[in-house]
Amino acid sequence: MKRIDGPEDLKAASEGAKAAWNELIYGDQPLVCIGRASCGVSAKACVTQRSIQEELADRGAKPVVMKAGCLGFCYAESLVYLKKPGGPLICYKRVTPEAGPDLADRVFFKDDLCPEQALGTMAGESKEVPPIWSHPMLKPQVRIALRNCGIIDPGAIDHYIARGGYNALAKALDSKPEEVIEEVKRSGLRGRGGAGFPTGLKWEFCRRSPGEEKYLICNADEGDPGAFMDRAILEGDPHSVIEGMLIAAWALGATHGYIYCRAEYPLALERIDVALAQTREMGLLGRNVLGTGFDFDIEVKEGAGAFVCGEETALMASIEGRRGMPRARPPYPANAGLWKMPTNINNVETLADLAPIIENGGQWYASFGTEKSRGTKTLALAGAVRRTGLVEVPMGMTLSKVVFDIGGGMSGERPCKGVLTGGPSGGCIPASLLDVTVDYESLTAAGSIVGSGSMIVIDEGTCIVDLARFFLSFTQRESCGKCTPCRIGTKMMLDILEGTTRGETSMKDLDRLERLAGIVKDGSLCGLGATAPNPVLTTLRYFRNEYEEHIKDQSCRALVCNNLVTFDIDPDRCSGCGICAKNCPVEAISGESKKPHEVDQESCIRCGLCLALCPEKFRAVIKRPGGGSRVERVRALEAR
Amino acid sequence: MEHKIREMVRDADGSRGELIPLLQKVQSEFGYISQEAVEAIAEEMSLSESRIYGVATFYSEFRLQRPGEHRVKVCMGTSCYLRGGKVLMERTVQTLGIRPGETTPDGKFSLERVACVGCCARSPVVVVDDEVHAKVSSSKLDRIVKNLGGES
Numbered sequence: 001m002k003r004i005d006g007p008e009d010l011k012a013a014s015e016g017a018k019a020a021w022n023e024l025i026y027g028d029q030p031l032v033c034i035g036r037a038s039c040g041v042s043a044k045a046c047v048t049q050r051s052i053q054e055e056l057a058d059r060g061a062k063p064v065v066m067k068a069g070c071l072g073f074c075y076a077e078s079l080v081y082l083k084k085p086g087g088p089l090i091c092y093k094r095v096t097p098e099a100g101p102d103l104a105d106r107v108f109f110k111d112d113l114c115p116e117q118a119l120g121t122m123a124g125e126s127k128e129v130p131p132i133w134s135h136p137m138l139k140p141q142v143r144i145a146l147r148n149c150g151i152i153d154p155g156a157i158d159h160y161i162a163r164g165g166y167n168a169l170a171k172a173l174d175s176k177p178e179e180v181i182e183e184v185k186r187s188g189l190r191g192r193g194g195a196g197f198p199t200g201l202k203w204e205f206c207r208r209s210p211g212e213e214k215y216l217i218c219n220a221d222e223g224d225p226g227a228f229m230d231r232a233i234l235e236g237d238p239h240s241v242i243e244g245m246l247i248a249a250w251a252l253g254a255t256h257g258y259i260y261c262r263a264e265y266p267l268a269l270e271r272i273d274v275a276l277a278q279t280r281e282m283g284l285l286g287r288n289v290l291g292t293g294f295d296f297d298i299e300v301k302e303g304a305g306a307f308v309c310g311e312e313t314a315l316m317a318s319i320e321g322r323r324g325m326p327r328a329r330p331p332y333p334a335n336a337g338l339w340k341m342p343t344n345i346n347n348v349e350t351l352a353d354l355a356p357i358i359e360n361g362g363q364w365y366a367s368f369g370t371e372k373s374r375g376t377k378t379l380a381l382a383g384a385v386r387r388t389g390l391v392e393v394p395m396g397m398t399l400s401k402v403v404f405d406i407g408g409g410m411s412g413e414r415p416c417k418g419v420l421t422g423g424p425s426g427g428c429i430p431a432s433l434l435d436v437t438v439d440y441e442s443l444t445a446a447g448s449i450v451g452s453g454s455m456i457v458i459d460e461g462t463c464i465v466d467l468a469r470f471f472l473s474f475t476q477r478e479s480c481g482k483c484t485p486c487r488i489g490t491k492m493m494l495d496i497l498e499g500t501t502r503g504e505t506s507m508k509d510l511d512r513l514e515r516l517a518g519i520v521k522d523g524s525l526c527g528l529g530a531t532a533p534n535p536v537l538t539t540l541r542y543f544r545n546e547y548e549e550h551i552k553d554q555s556c557r558a559l560v561c562n563n564l565v566t567f568d569i570d571p572d573r574c575s576g577c578g579i580c581a582k583n584c585p586v587e588a589i590s591g592e593s594k595k596p597h598e599v600d601q602e603s604c605i606r607c608g609l610c611l612a613l614c615p616e617k618f619r620a621v622i623k624r625p626g627g628g629s630r631v632e633r634v635r636a637l638e639a640r
Numbered sequence: 641m642e643h644k645i646r647e648m649v650r651d652a653d654g655s656r657g658e659l660i661p662l663l664q665k666v667q668s669e670f671g672y673i674s675q676e677a678v679e680a681i682a683e684e685m686s687l688s689e690s691r692i693y694g695v696a697t698f699y700s701e702f703r704l705q706r707p708g709e710h711r712v713k714v715c716m717g718t719s720c721y722l723r724g725g726k727v728l729m730e731r732t733v734q735t736l737g738i739r740p741g742e743t744t745p746d747g748k749f750s751l752e753r754v755a756c757v758g759c760c761a762r763s764p765v766v767v768v769d770d771e772v773h774a775k776v777s778s779s780k781l782d783r784i785v786k787n788l789g790g791e792s
Contacts, residue, residue: 038757038758038759038772039759039761039762039774041772042759042762042765042772042773042774043762043774074759074761074762075761075762077762077774222758223755223756224756225716225717225718225719225720225721225755225756225760226717226718226719226756226760227756227758227760228756228758228759228760228761231758232758263664263701264754264756264757264758265757265758266770301657301660301661302660302661302664303699303701304660304663304664304699304700304701304702305699305700305701305702306698306699306700307755318660319657320657321657321658321659321660321695322695323694323695323698324698324699325698380760380761381761382718382719382760382761382763383719383722383723384722384723388760388761388762389761390761420718423718424718454718454760456718456719456722456760458722462722467722470718470721470722471718474755478755480698608730609734612727612730612731612734612778613734616777616778616779
């Protein structure tokens with residue numbers, strides 16, 4: 001790799017890279033590209049790649065083989081892009097290791113583009129396969145942070161440069177830091193990690209703060225279970241984050257940067273390392289960046305598994321080698337952060353947005369989104385929708401458009417019950433309110449938050465009380481224990497929720513739950529505690545009747561809370577294999593061999609073992625809402 | 641083991657905040673943080689043992705017990721939980737006869753719960769020895785465990 005020592009070198013490198021890129025995607029060489037982000041790998045993308053390569057090698061074809069990051073079609077993994085010499089580059093869905101060779105055979109040797117298996121054309125033109133950008137999942141999107149994800153090889157800096165990479169850095173280094181800050185302020189960009197604080201303003205505080213050294217931290221501790229945009233960006237386009245960090249460092253006057261990334265993301269860590277080495281080698285990172293005299297280097301710190309470390313003061317404590325416990329602010333990190341020096345912390349997605357903002361101007365970015373929430377937001381769409389994956393939409397899009405247009409509607413037959421936004425710090429927006437728009441203000445008004453952008457769609461098979469219990473059990477476990485209201489309050493709330501899922505609480509407990517929620521919210525130092533009650537409060541607000549059903553009717557309509565359902569055996573499906581009877585801990589199941597068995601409701605303790613053990617081919621154990629006789633028994637016991 | 645750990649401490653670049661990376665290195669080398677490791681690190685770094693335990697027990701990544709030969713991690717992130725993670729966890733507990741955080745008596749398997757590996761769009765997910773298995777059903781899980789020489 002040749003060192004780039006100034007704008008002229010960059011221009012030359014950029015032209016060379018562009019020519020090579022065009023040759024790669026339009027030229028005469030056959031091309032095989034495999035989506036190899038974590039989601040692809042989980043669908044055996046590496047094995048698929050090998051099987052296709054072997055098939056082609058056997059037939060004497062010598063294609064260029066490359067890997068790409070996540071295009072966002074996670075439901076359709078593995079994605080394979082194929083191009084025969086001179087032909088269009090087409091993206092195929094759900095390619096398994098077994099089906100890979102046949103697909104390659106048809107595309108490369110039988111003149112068959114397999115339109116039925118294609119998602120769309122990535123480059124070039126085809127009469128049979130429409131462009132991928134017209135796919136219903138991609139069409140409504142505006143991809144800024146995800147501009148390169150799933151398109152380029154994350155391990156090839158040339159690809160990034162070919163698509164305009166590092167031009168924005170050159171432009172920023174050619175302007176005064178204050179001008180860069182102004183541009184970012186103009187863009188209206190707000191922190192994409194969840195808090196939504198204006199990025200330009202944050203930078204200005206740090207810029208003005210005196211200090212021998214200043215630090216820039218990239219927060220890649222994506223702990224919200226349900227969010228995976230930071231992982232996807234780091235795996236699919238690590239240079240976009242590095243370039244963003246360089247721009248931010250110039251604006252702030254920082255000389256040293258850290259990427260604090262969760263250890264649970266080994267692939268992201270690996271790709272960051274590769275990308276950092278490349279940028280250093282090319283003179284884009286380290287001493288004398290782009291020959292301008294600006295020094296900045298980046299070090300990677302691996303997280304060690306603590307959700308609270310996503311909070312900035314806890315994150316800094318962790319980098320310093322201590323327990324990651326938040327502290328009171330002020331002093332703010334901008335004044336006294338890491339090693340007591342002025343420090344600025346930005347989230348991965350925020351950083352990935354920067355290069356396009358500098359390149360196209362703040363005004364351009366501000367033209368997307370709503371008045372107060374400018375630009376775009378990536379959303380990790382998961383749960384009960386047909387098309388799960390990673391998308392980026394302009395702020396202000398309605399939830400229903402996200403779920404039904406982009407996500408393609410519900411995956412099963414059950415109707416939509418709501419959408420969980422913002423993970424354990426957010427809430428549940430009910431199906432009746434899906435015309436709420438995705439922006440900081442609207443979601444907060446609805447009782448939830450945008451948060452990191454996780455969006456989990458739930459259907460009628462999800463129990464609201466159990467869901468609130470799940471989220472609270474997560475925050476309770478992850479509470480660092482510093483603030484009493486958070487440490488003990490979340491535990492007390494969790495006890496009530498657990499009791500409710502077992503049918504052991506009264507209506508008075510619901511009032512206590514609400515009161516505790518207020519205490520935890522007000523009495524906690526950091527965002528973890530302050531937002532932990534949100535899932536409980538929104539579900540109480542929108543789904544109070546379900547809580548009441550659990551308490552008053554001893555019934556779980558979603559059939560999730562075992563104590564509040566009745567287990568039965570469907571005689572038409574039971575083959576009498578006896579596995580359930582043999583394993584029932586209270587011998588409540590009886591029946592002759594090879595004849596339908598029966599559950600004695602009087603002795604059943606609702607452990608659910610019979611359901612778990614009934615072989616999938618029979619699925620004879622069924623659940624019905626209502627605790628049945630158990631309720632009367634419990635009440636009778638209480639009365640004694 | 642002790643000797644090697646002392647070497648690792650001395651090899652660390654001496655920069656501030658090196659304790660966590662060092663514990664990570666020790667764990668990736670030996671599989672867990674043993675009592676001897678804590679003692680050796682404390683002595684070499686002139687830190688109290690309690691300081692090291694404080695850090696090691698704060699972060700869920702660190703194990704103080706020797707893990708099994710195969711590590712089965714069931715994801716209990718939101719998406720996985722709602723799409724069957726709970727059932728998978730119960731099934732694994734049944735099959736292996738251990739609870740999360742424990743290791744089978746023969747030292748073959750250990751079971752962990754993880755809160756999200758970032759594959760939410762392909763839930764439920766089980767990670768076995770660093771390999772991510774997506775859209776796992778009970779029977780698929782049984783096959784995976786069986787292939788590793790476990791019962792069921």
